Amino acid sequence: EAGVTQFPSHSVIEKGQTVTLRCDPISGHDNLYWYRRVMGKEIKFLLHFVKESKQDESGMPNNRFLAERTGGTYSTLKVQPAELEDSGVYFCASSQAGRNTGELFFGEGSRLTVL
Amino acid sequence: QKEVEQDPGPLSVPEGAIVSLNCTYSNSAFQYFMWYRQYSRKGPELLMYTYSSGNKEDGRFTAQVDKSSKYISLFIRDSQPSDSATYLCAMRLNNAGNMLTFGGGTRLMVKP
16 A cells, blocks of 8 residues: 655755645545644644645645645645745645544655755 | 753664653643654654553553653663664644644664
């Protein structure tokens, strides 16, 4: 069974450009999460989808970030326009419906470098 | 002040040693406590999950939670070079779904 896959693994863009990160959760997982780790900081929650609905987006830093999960399958996280402080590793995670045991299955992350 | 404090290390031990990893936290409302392991360039993977105070053992790993002291620990017995990784503690509130609050991680190196 395939795990959580993220694309791209690394993206280098200039300040002001747009980047879209994609996450494919484990098949059948209704819950999808975005977390990120900026340099020198801990991993922080961004938002949570249940199927196609945003359950909690309290961690989204500002309106330059837009997350979607059309059809309740894969998700995209768009940063527009990107700023230097957006550099970091963006992790996607998924879990089964009703499983709130902390068992999130993480992808390998998308590393974003904004120059 | 960070909600969850974790010594970044690195912690270097010889193979076979007992390893103790710790986190302290400030929010007494946290109810669920987890330890994740993260290898270089990989995503975190869940090692241990504990609800409230107490101990939990799984093979060479033991997780302890002391809510009165706001202190959690992970012990690794008979450590192996394959245990070399970053260990992240994480915790969440009772009704917070899987919105986890992470510590910064401790880098562990087990030398053969």
